[in-house]
Amino acid sequence: MPDFDAQAVAAAARRVRLAVDPRRRRHGAGNRLGSGPGASLEFHDHRPYVAGDDLRHLDWGVYGRSEQLVLRRHRVEVTPRVEILFDASMSMAIRPAKLALATAIAALIATLAEADGARAHLWSFAGSPRRLAGQWRAELRALKPAGAAGLEQPVAQLAAGAERVLISDGLCPAGGAQVARTLGHGTGRLCLIQVLCRDEVDPQPAGAVRLEDVEGGAADLVLDAAACALYRERFARHQGEWQRALSGRGTGVVAVVADDGFDAAVTALVRG
Incomplete structure (x- = not known):
């Protein structure tokens, strides 16, 4: 042996x-940050608002400056x-x-x-x-x-x-x-x-x-x-x-x- x-x-x-x-590789909630969008607290990027999106993710700061509806996306957590x-x-x-x-x-x-x-x-x-x-x-x-x-x-x-x-x-x-x-x-x-x-x-x-x-x-x-x-x-x-x-x-x-x-x-x- x-x-x-x-x-x-x-x-x-x-x-x-x-x-x-x-x-x-992704397995739902993980313990380190990946490169794509997900559900962590780390900011990833913005994308335009689409009807049906969750309004809780709207970036009102951007709307106040530009009157553009955009969503904040966060980085994915991966294992x-x-x-x-x-x-x-x-x-x-x-x-x-x-x-x-x-x-x-x-x-x-x-x-x-x-x-x-x-x-x-x-x-x-x-x-x-x-x-x-x-x-x-x-x-x-x-x-x-x-x-x-x-x-x-x-x-x-x-x-x-x-x-x-x-x-x-x-x-x-x-x-x-x-x-x-x-x-x-x-x-x-x-x-x-x-x-x-x-x-x-x-x-x-x-x-x-x-x-x-x-x-x-x-x-x-x-x-x-x-x-x-x-x-x-x-x-x-x-x-x-x-x-x-x-x-x-x-x-x-x-x-x-x-x-x-x-x-x-x-x-x-x-x-x-």
Whole structure:
């Protein structure tokens, strides 16, 4: 089962904040001001009076100066929604440090969302998507990685207009374009926090080896300099596909290396 350093997460949450766009999601009365008209006490703008409008909202000051009937509109109160999509496939548990970092990042995003007055909703993807209800800290620690993530599967319960953060290694067979179309449907912004091991980014020659795909299958091959160079070339293309798929959707892709630790990951997230 994954674990994370709660003290390190709490310390990081005091140093950084989550840039949530309040225009993206509304849930009736909220705790922060949005950009559109609504029912808060904060003035938004005027609009011309139309027969049937509530006379209590007339701006008599404007009428006294111009004899024009206009209504005062106030800013809407909103509660943004942040959906954290956690890849709990076997590839995320290939190294303990990889799963631990991914879990700590999920905990940090949820903590920051709650501190900013947003609603944090966590989902686990391990073959099929599952909503982590109740106490998300305990749910994160109880996760059991299994099978393939299945990030390409539609999730009907995701809310339209929510801000979505995908925490994954991004090494899915369908590639970034398909995942972005599926998980990005109806969303405000979608970003990928890509958690990888050093040897997944920059493999080194190791001679004749047997590689096992933890999500199914094994292969014998010679991991020489040429094979490593070919892998890096294909990995670069894979990364490029992710960047293009998430272009214009927000932060895009932020890659972090588990071997570098949590503090380095937080620095990378701040830099975007």
